[in-house]
Amino acid sequence: MFTAGIDVGAKAIKVVVLKDGAVAVRRLGLTGFEPRESTLKVFEQALREAGISRKELAFVVATGGGRKEVDFADGEITEVGGAAKGSVFCFPTAKTVIDVGAEEGRGIRCDSAGKVVDFEINEKCAAGAGAFTEAMSRALEMPIEEFGALSLKSTQAIPMNAQCAVFAESEVVSLIHAKTPKADIARAVHDAVASRIVSMVRKVGVEKDVVLIGGVARNVGFIDAMNRSLGFDVIVADDPEYIGALGAALVAHESVSHGRKS
Amino acid sequence: MTAEYWRWKEYNWRDEAIEWRNGGVVSAGVDVGSVSSQAVIMVDGKLYAYSNMRTGSDSPVSAQKAIDWAMEGTGLGLKDIHFIVGTGYGRVNVPFAHKSITEIACHARGGNFMYGPRVRTILDMGGQDCKAIHCDERGKVTAFLMNDKCAAGTGRGMEVFADLLQVPIEEVGDLSLSVGEEPEPVSSTCVIFAKSEAASLLRKGWEKNTVLAAYCSAMAHRVATLLERLGVQKEFAITGGIAKNRGVVKRLLDELKVESLTTTYDQQIAGALGAALFAKALHEKSKAN
Numbered sequence: 001m002f003t004a005g006i007d008v009g010a011k012a013i014k015v016v017v018l019k020d021g022a023v024a025v026r027r028l029g030l031t032g033f034e035p036r037e038s039t040l041k042v043f044e045q046a047l048r049e050a051g052i053s054r055k056e057l058a059f060v061v062a063t064g065g066g067r068k069e070v071d072f073a074d075g076e077i078t079e080v081g082g083a084a085k086g087s088v089f090c091f092p093t094a095k096t097v098i099d100v101g102a103e104e105g106r107g108i109r110c111d112s113a114g115k116v117v118d119f120e121i122n123e124k125c126a127a128g129a130g131a132f133t134e135a136m137s138r139a140l141e142m143p144i145e146e147f148g149a150l151s152l153k154s155t156q157a158i159p160m161n162a163q164c165a166v167f168a169e170s171e172v173v174s175l176i177h178a179k180t181p182k183a184d185i186a187r188a189v190h191d192a193v194a195s196r197i198v199s200m201v202r203k204v205g206v207e208k209d210v211v212l213i214g215g216v217a218r219n220v221g222f223i224d225a226m227n228r229s230l231g232f233d234v235i236v237a238d239d240p241e242y243i244g245a246l247g248a249a250l251v252a253h254e255s256v257s258h259g260r261k262s
Numbered sequence: 263m264t265a266e267y268w269r270w271k272e273y274n275w276r277d278e279a280i281e282w283r284n285g286g287v288v289s290a291g292v293d294v295g296s297v298s299s300q301a302v303i304m305v306d307g308k309l310y311a312y313s314n315m316r317t318g319s320d321s322p323v324s325a326q327k328a329i330d331w332a333m334e335g336t337g338l339g340l341k342d343i344h345f346i347v348g349t350g351y352g353r354v355n356v357p358f359a360h361k362s363i364t365e366i367a368c369h370a371r372g373g374n375f376m377y378g379p380r381v382r383t384i385l386d387m388g389g390q391d392c393k394a395i396h397c398d399e400r401g402k403v404t405a406f407l408m409n410d411k412c413a414a415g416t417g418r419g420m421e422v423f424a425d426l427l428q429v430p431i432e433e434v435g436d437l438s439l440s441v442g443e444e445p446e447p448v449s450s451t452c453v454i455f456a457k458s459e460a461a462s463l464l465r466k467g468w469e470k471n472t473v474l475a476a477y478c479s480a481m482a483h484r485v486a487t488l489l490e491r492l493g494v495q496k497e498f499a500i501t502g503g504i505a506k507n508r509g510v511v512k513r514l515l516d517e518l519k520v521e522s523l524t525t526t527y528d529q530q531i532a533g534a535l536g537a538a539l540f541a542k543a544l545h546e547k548s549k550a551n
Contacts, residue, residue: 010458033465103455125412126454135454165454166413166422167390170296177319 002052003059003256005248006043006073007082008066011102011130012215013039014245015046017057021253025050026242035069059252063244065104065123077251079244080108080119086247087211088114090237095207098226098234099244100197100216102130107201114247118204126165128196130216135165136189139172140182144219151186151221158184160192168192186221194225210234213243268421270431270503274313274331275528280305282338287545290332290343291537292359293368294325294352297389297417298503300534301328303338307542311336312531321355329358345545347537351390363540365533366395366406372536373501374401377523382495385485385514386532387504389417392485394492401536407492412452415484417503419453420510423477426457427470438474438509445472447480456480474509482513489518499523501532 002024007014009031017025027049029042047054054072062070063082070076077085083099088110097108104123110116122128126135137147158180162168168189175185198206210230216222217240227233237243282288285305292301295317302312313331317324325348329340340346340358348356349368356362365386373384379399386393391410397403413419424431445468450456460473468476481504498520504510506529515522527535 033462103458124451124455126452131454163411164413165452166418170418174319 001256002050002057003249003252004043004046004057004061005082005245005250005252006039006060006062006064006067006070007079007245007248008035008039008062008064008069009101009215010065010104012241013042014242015042016242016245016249017046017050018249018253019050021250021257023246026239026245028241031066035066039066039069058256061248061252061255063248075252075255077248080106080116080121081251082244082247083213084108084110084116084247085114085250086243086245087213087237088112089246089250090243091209091211091235093209094211094235096201096204096210098197098201098210098212100130100212100214100222102134102215105129105197105200107197107204109204109207120200120203122200127163127168128193128200130214132165132168132193133189133216133219133222135169136172139169140176140185147186148190148219148221150183151190152224153183154181154187156184157191158188160188163196187225190219190221190225191228194222194229198226198229206230208232211237213237213240215241265428267424267428268431269316272315274311274334276311276336277309280308280310282310282336282342287542288338288343289538289541289545290329290346291368291534291539291541292325292329292346292348292356293350293365293531293533293537294321294328294348294356295350295389295533296352296391298530299324299328299350300531301332302531302534302538303332303336303343304538304542307539309527309535312528312534314528314530317352321352322357325352325356326358345541345548347541347544349533349537360541361544363537366393366403366408368533368536368540369393369501370395370397370403370536371401371539372532372534373397373499375535375539376501376525376527376529376532377497377499380497381499381523383489383492383498385489385498385500387415387417387485387500387502387510389503392416392488394489396492396495405492407488409488414451414453414456415481415488419481420504420507422453422457423460423474426460427473429470429474432506434474435478435507435509435511437471438478439512440471441475444479445476447483448476449480451484478507478509479513482510482517485510486514486517494518494520496520497523499525501529503530505529
């Protein structure tokens with residue numbers, strides 16, 4: 001039996017197809033300006049890769065900020081619900097999930113069944129999301145992957161005064177003019193985002209194990225900054241950007257299996 | 263080279279009718295803001311000359327350039343100015359100033375001079391901050407609220423939009439008022455997110471003026487929220503660069519259901535003007551002792 005989860009994020013669309021509750025196919029595509037069309041495209045690619053037709057999917061669950069765009073879904077769950085479900089499936093000991101995407105950050109406390117106990121979200125301000133680091137890497141004219149890796153080479157912590165991404169961009173430019181080593185600027189940027197995210201997560205309480213998910217968890221500089229800010233190492237999911245879609249696919253799978261049992 | 267739509271015109275001005283050599287007290291105020299810098303020179307408490315320019319990466323250099331440009335053609339030298347007060351974000355970086363005073367105090371004092379003693383609430387919409395100030399009939403601050411953490415509701419945010427839509431910043435306000443029907447405001451508060459939102463509105467086929475209208479009204483709403491937290495006591499007046507953006511000002515006044523006082527002075531020099539007034543008072547006080 002096949003089920004699918006579709007996560008329509010601000011920047012990327014993620015599709016996970018499960019066969020009997022185990023991951024069969026994963027697919028990612030950019031959201032762009034036409035989320036509906038993009039979603040359909042990524043979804044069809046995933047189906048093709050799985051070698052199945054739409055009819056063979058027993059249940060489709062949508063999640064993510066753009067989940068309303070998935071008009072063909074059989075059900076939907078919130079981003080927070082998807083993140084918790086997917087994280088606990090991968091890491092049964094997870095108690096706290098930190099999900100950082102392009103335009104939002106979430107701190108989630110969950111139980112051993114992957115149910116959400118409490119959560120905090122920032123989706124209002126780029127300073128606590130991937131958009132912040134991306135804007136700064138653009139100011140340094142550097143791909144984000146390089147920017148993250150570069151921060152690991154920093155030899156000193158320098159302060160960033162600006163909170164706002166727009167103001168921080170000017171600050172980064174002045175730091176470049178002042179001949180500050182780029183590695184130190186990169187570290188300061190990642191430290192700034194991490195400290196904002198950690199203070200948000202502390203509102204729901206930090207209980208180990210702590211799992212880091214979302215596309216920004218690919219950034220090694222950010223992981224390093226999070227570990228520093230929390231004072232211990234977080235568990236980073238493999239392919240962290242797919243965890244929300246995985247959670248949705250698991251919910252799809254459960255709703256069909258439960259249905260059959262009853 | 264790509265055009266810089268955010269770049270507004272820099273200028274200086276002088277009252278030819280005033281001859282400082284005949285006057286008594288020559289005082290000056292230099293406001294080094296995060297985006298723009300102004301220098302104002304007063305002769306016996308009358309506005310004599312000023313400059314308005316973009317702040318460079320080095321505050322002391324910007325302060326010097328601003329005062330030099332204000333003095334241009336006047337025959338004045340720094341030594342002829344009796345007292346100079348520095349203000350603004352970079353006020354401690356005005357090396358030739360005799361004293362520095364906060365921009366809140368200076369804006370209230372300058373607003374009082376510009377709009378008269380009836381003004382009780384001054385909204386200063388600057389490049390990287392926004393201040394709501396209550397003051398008494400002498401221009402003394404009685405309360406204030408300020409946002410300097412977030413670009414939403416500041417001139418810098420508007421500059422980002424001017425660049426995105428490729429509309430010269432000085433034309434944004436009027437263009438935004440040319441829409442037939444007022445659109446829904448841009449829903450994102452964050453300038454970075456609002457930019458993505460605007461890009462997607464353009465993709466949907468919205469005209470530039472409609473997108474600008476949506477952004478001006480979002481900015482007006484953001485600023486109105488700050489003002490409402492402090493409360494608007496009459497009379498109300500607006501200073502700072504955004505005071506020149508009719509698109510934001512009109513929507514703000516409509517939302518608050520108030521009117522604002524008008525002035526023939528340049529609203530962008532309020533801080534430096536207040537500093538020059540403080541400078542005059544401080545000079546007179548030092549003479550009296």
